Amino acid sequence: xxxxxxxxxxxxxxYGAAYAFPRTVFDYVHYSCLLKVRNVGSMPVSMExxxxxPFPTYIKMPxxxxxxxxxxxxxxxxxxxxxxxxxxxxxx
Numbered sequence: 001x002x003x004x005x006x007x008x009x010x011x012x013x014x015y016g017a018a019y020a021f022p023r024t025v026f027d028y029v030h031y032s033c034l035l036k037v038r039n040v041g042s043m044p045v046s047m048e049x050x051x052x053x054p055f056p057t058y059i060k061m062p063x064x065x066x067x068x069x070x071x072x073x074x075x076x077x078x079x080x081x082x083x084x085x086x087x088x089x090x091x092x
Contacts, residue, residue: 016088
């Protein structure tokens with residue numbers, strides 16, 4: 001019998017928006033995300049983010065991002081912090 005360590009797997013869409021003054025959007029970032037929760041290891045939650053075209057013109061973001069965390073909430077907090085470093089607002 002094969003034991004599958006993946007407990008939960010989901011595809012997510014994650015958006016970020018860059019704003020200019022006063023609250024007008026001038027660029028978007030769109031990622032396709034594969035969220036996996038495993039029942040092994042100290043960091044069981046992993047997120048693989050891949051940028052979807054069209055790529056943003058003014059924001060220099062990595063095209064692929066890999067995030068590991070203890071909980072799903074912590075993984076999303078890491079995504080939000082990464083977006084804030086690049087002056088983006090998380091749009092879910």
